[in-house]
Amino acid sequence: MLTIILVVLSLLIAQPTSPANPDANPAAVAQPRTDAGWIQRNASFNARAKQGREQGDIGMIFLGDSITQGWETNGKGVWESRYAARRAVNMGIGGDKTQHVLWRIEHGNLEGLGKPEKGHAPTLVVLMIGTNNQGYDSPEQIAGGIGAIVESLGKRLPGTPVLLLGVFPRGEHAADPARERIAEINRRAAKLADGKRVTFLDIGARFLGADGSISKEIMPDFLHLSPKGYEVWGEAIEPEVKRLLGESAEPRKP
Numbered sequence: 001m002l003t004i005i006l007v008v009l010s011l012l013i014a015q016p017t018s019p020a021n022p023d024a025n026p027a028a029v030a031q032p033r034t035d036a037g038w039i040q041r042n043a044s045f046n047a048r049a050k051q052g053r054e055q056g057d058i059g060m061i062f063l064g065d066s067i068t069q070g071w072e073t074n075g076k077g078v079w080e081s082r083y084a085a086r087r088a089v090n091m092g093i094g095g096d097k098t099q100h101v102l103w104r105i106e107h108g109n110l111e112g113l114g115k116p117e118k119g120h121a122p123t124l125v126v127l128m129i130g131t132n133n134q135g136y137d138s139p140e141q142i143a144g145g146i147g148a149i150v151e152s153l154g155k156r157l158p159g160t161p162v163l164l165l166g167v168f169p170r171g172e173h174a175a176d177p178a179r180e181r182i183a184e185i186n187r188r189a190a191k192l193a194d195g196k197r198v199t200f201l202d203i204g205a206r207f208l209g210a211d212g213s214i215s216k217e218i219m220p221d222f223l224h225l226s227p228k229g230y231e232v233w234g235e236a237i238e239p240e241v242k243r244l245l246g247e248s249a250e251p252r253k254p
Contacts, residue, residue, distance in 0.1 A: 027137040027145030030103035045091050046108035053112035056119015059087030064128045068092025075230030082234050097132045098145025110156045121159055124244050128165035130185055139181055143188030150192050161244045166202030170223045174212030203236035
């Protein structure tokens with residue numbers, strides 16, 4: 001039965017979504033993926049959104065790619081200690097680009113959460129996306145894709161603050177060409193902060209050594225985080241998370 005459902009969903013989302021304007025920014029045009037794993041995980045998010053719409057039981061939402069999805073594996077311990085009691089939901093999917101996250105937002109991942117039937121809307125969205133666009137899109141295009149996501153979040157969750165994180169550094173050494181591209185993406189994405197709903201925070205330096213290098217202790221493949229890397233992430237954003245949630249003390253452990 002599950003196989004049939006996945007096939008049907010694959011056929012549905014595989015319909016052409018190319019922009020009418022061929023000059024449109026591809027990173028800012030919502031686009032689905034057709035691989036079965038993505039379809040299944042996306043469907044699970046839509047089901048969680050349905051529950052959230054009915055019960056108003058979603059607190060924080062982490063939105064992004066494999067680095068965000070990794071809260072379920074290498075970051076599990078930190079997640080349990082920091083975010084479980086805040087009723088956080090992980091909506092990261094490995095391999096996602098900005099256009100895929102945008103499509104998910106526009107096709108069910110957040111459906112009805114802005115005005116749940118009872119309870120409350122999500123309290124905070126933590127967004128970090130864009131590293132998978134490198135090699136395909138320019139820093140300007142990637143920042144444009146991030147901006148499209150932020151705009152879409154505003155339409156669906158108008159009362160929920162967004163903590164927009166700069167794209168994390170990658171590559172072992174400071175001279176890696178990806179570092180400057182990421183710096184440019186983040187310079188542009190920082191302009192999305194509005195002093196009200198959207199807060200931009202670049203914690204990239206927290207993952208680097210004094211010489212700008214990344215150690216395998218933090219990122220074993222110089223991209224994805226180790227358990228210690230997730231500890232760094234959680235600690236680095238905690239002051240802003242507490243501020244945006246209006247908390248005055250460490251969250252209670254579940």
